[in-house]
Amino acid sequence: MPTTKYDPNCANDRANLALDISDALTDAGFVRGPDSRNEKVYVLPAKHDSTVKVFTSIDVRSHAVRARGTDAIRVCATIGSDDAEKGLVKSTRVFRTGDMRDIVERMMIAARHTWKLASNRAWGRKGRPSTVEVVQPVSTDKPAVATSQPAPKVPEAEFWAVEAKQASKAGREAYADICWKQASAAIEAAREAQAYLTNPV
Numbered sequence: 118m119p120t121t122k123y124d125p126n127c128a129n130d131r132a133n134l135a136l137d138i139s140d141a142l143t144d145a146g147f148v149r150g151p152d153s154r155n156e157k158v159y160v161l162p163a164k165h166d167s168t169v170k171v172f173t174s175i176d177v178r179s180h181a182v183r184a185r186g187t188d189a190i191r192v193c194a195t196i197g198s199d200d201a202e203k204g205l206v207k208s209t210r211v212f213r214t215g216d217m218r219d220i221v222e223r224m225m226i227a228a229r230h231t232w233k234l235a236s237n238r239a240w241g242r243k244g245r246p247s248t249v250e251v252v253q254p255v256s257t258d259k260p261a262v263a264t265s266q267p268a269p270k271v272p273e274a275e276f277w278a279v280e281a282k283q284a285s286k287a288g289r290e291a292y293a294d295i296c297w298k299q300a301s302a303a304i305e306a307a308r309e310a311q312a313y314l315t316n317p318v
Contacts, residue, residue, distance in 0.1 A: 123217045131181040134217050138173050138182070138190070141221045145228065152177050154189070161232065165239035167196045167205055169232045171224065174213065182213060189213060190220075192227040194235035206234045212272055212302040223299045226292075273303040 124130045142159040150160035151171065157175040160168050172191040174182050190213065194206035209227040213220055281296035 121217045123213060123215065123220060125184050125213065128181065131184065132179075134213065134220065135173070135175045135181045138175060138215055138224065141172060141225055142173075144230075145225065147171065147228075148316050157194075163194060163232050163239065164236035165196075166198075167194055167235040167239035169194050169228060169235055171228060172208075178282070190224050192224065192231050194231050196235070196239050198218070201221070205238055206231050209276070210303070211299070214302045214305060215298055217296055219295065222295055223302075226295060226299075272299040277303065 118185065121130075121133075123134060139157070139159075145161070147161045147169075148157035150158045152158060153172060155177050157170045157173045157177055163169055170193050172193075174188045174190050176183055190211040191208040192211065193204070193208040194204045196205045197203050209231060211224045211227055255287060277296045277300040281293045281300065284290070284293035284296060
């Protein structure tokens with residue numbers, strides 16, 4: 118996949134990103150699940166009756182990702198059958214900013230991490246989760262975005278920052294770089310949403 122800066126205002130970019138997302142998920146063993154509000158959803162069974170779900174932000178009508186908005190790619194996990202399904206791992210949002218290759222890589226990292234969490238939690242609870250747990254790292258001392266304004270507190274950014282620090286300590290610099298990009302994207306999206314709520318167009 119070539120390195121291409123994603124432009125949400127370009128119809129071709131939205132269509133190409135949708136294709137890249139679908140191909141990456143299919144190659145990893147995901148299959149199409151029931152659509153959610155005209156959004157394509159891919160699912161992958163994890164261990165002990167749990168399932169990883171990726172809400173792709175791909176519109177089922179246009180087969181392209183949505184232009185803008187707060188509907189980032191979301192990765193979560195559930196447990197149980199369709200008629201008795203419960204949340205197991207809350208959503209990790211993957212923002213559609215930066216290079217298209219990086220967006221897809223961040224999505225797959227989140228999917229693998231969610232699969233591991235889901236399998237471990239489902240086993241620990243023996244298929245009967247009583248609460249939904251959220252991974253929220255404590256803090257980060259490395260700013261993901263250089264700006265004159267203070268960075269908003271964003272749980273997704275904190276999560277990826279901690280991932281990046283651990284990867285750096287282990288010498289996994291390529292993975293650490295991807296994590297920092299995801300943290301940066303999370304903060305950027307939070308600032309855009311805050312700016313819109315303060316001064317809506």
